[in-house]
Amino acid sequence: LTPLQQGMHFHALLAADGIDVYTAQAPARLEGPLTPAVLRKAFDAALARHTALRVSFRLLASGRSVQVVHEGLRVPWREIDLSGHGEDERRRRLAELVDEDRVTRFDLTAPPLMRVTLVRLGTDDHALLTTYHHALLDGWSLPLFFRDVFSLYARGGAGTGRPAAQFTGFLGWLTRQDD
Numbered sequence: 001l002t003p004l005q006q007g008m009h010f011h012a013l014l015a016a017d018g019i020d021v022y023t024a025q026a027p028a029r030l031e032g033p034l035t036p037a038v039l040r041k042a043f044d045a046a047l048a049r050h051t052a053l054r055v056s057f058r059l060l061a062s063g064r065s066v067q068v069v070h071e072g073l074r075v076p077w078r079e080i081d082l083s084g085h086g087e088d089e090r091r092r093r094l095a096e097l098v099d100e101d102r103v104t105r106f107d108l109t110a111p112p113l114m115r116v117t118l119v120r121l122g123t124d125d126h127a128l129l130t131t132y133h134h135a136l137l138d139g140w141s142l143p144l145f146f147r148d149v150f151s152l153y154a155r156g157g158a159g160t161g162r163p164a165a166q167f168t169g170f171l172g173w174l175t176r177q178d179d
Helices: 003-014 036-047 085-105 140-156 167-177
Strands: 023-031 055-061 065-069 077-081 115-121 125-133
Touching: 003 055, 003 065, 003 115, 023 085, 023 140, 036 115, 036 140, 085 115, 085 125
Parallel strands: 077 115
Antiparallel strands: 023 125, 055 065, 115 125
């Protein structure tokens, strides 16, 4: 783990019964034609490309925290259709969904530490709610992740066959900085 991830893991364990302040959300409005199945496939392909997104965190008997990289994961996905409701009701229910999802903790031992809710608001109008643990993504990497997702979506959700730069290389570099 990076020192920052160690701190986040520690705070998550410390506040195990409360709200995890490191649960973050990236809401987006998608207007225009959308194929939800392809978008879901793109999220799964992006997850498969990035080892840093497929980790869980374990606390060893020694007290040291480590991350474990997993294979074969899919992003938990749900679709909700609010298109049959009036504007005020859609807005109210969408706000409730966002709030409920925000306080739902991740089990840091059970990857992936990300989930997606796609809400249909109208024929070509959707709200995309991506909820993730901050130990996976930050303000720098989040736009890169979404660029990857929507690039994959534009290609029908299929992966490129080449993996993204891997987090383990960065961890090795970071460790050597202290030597």
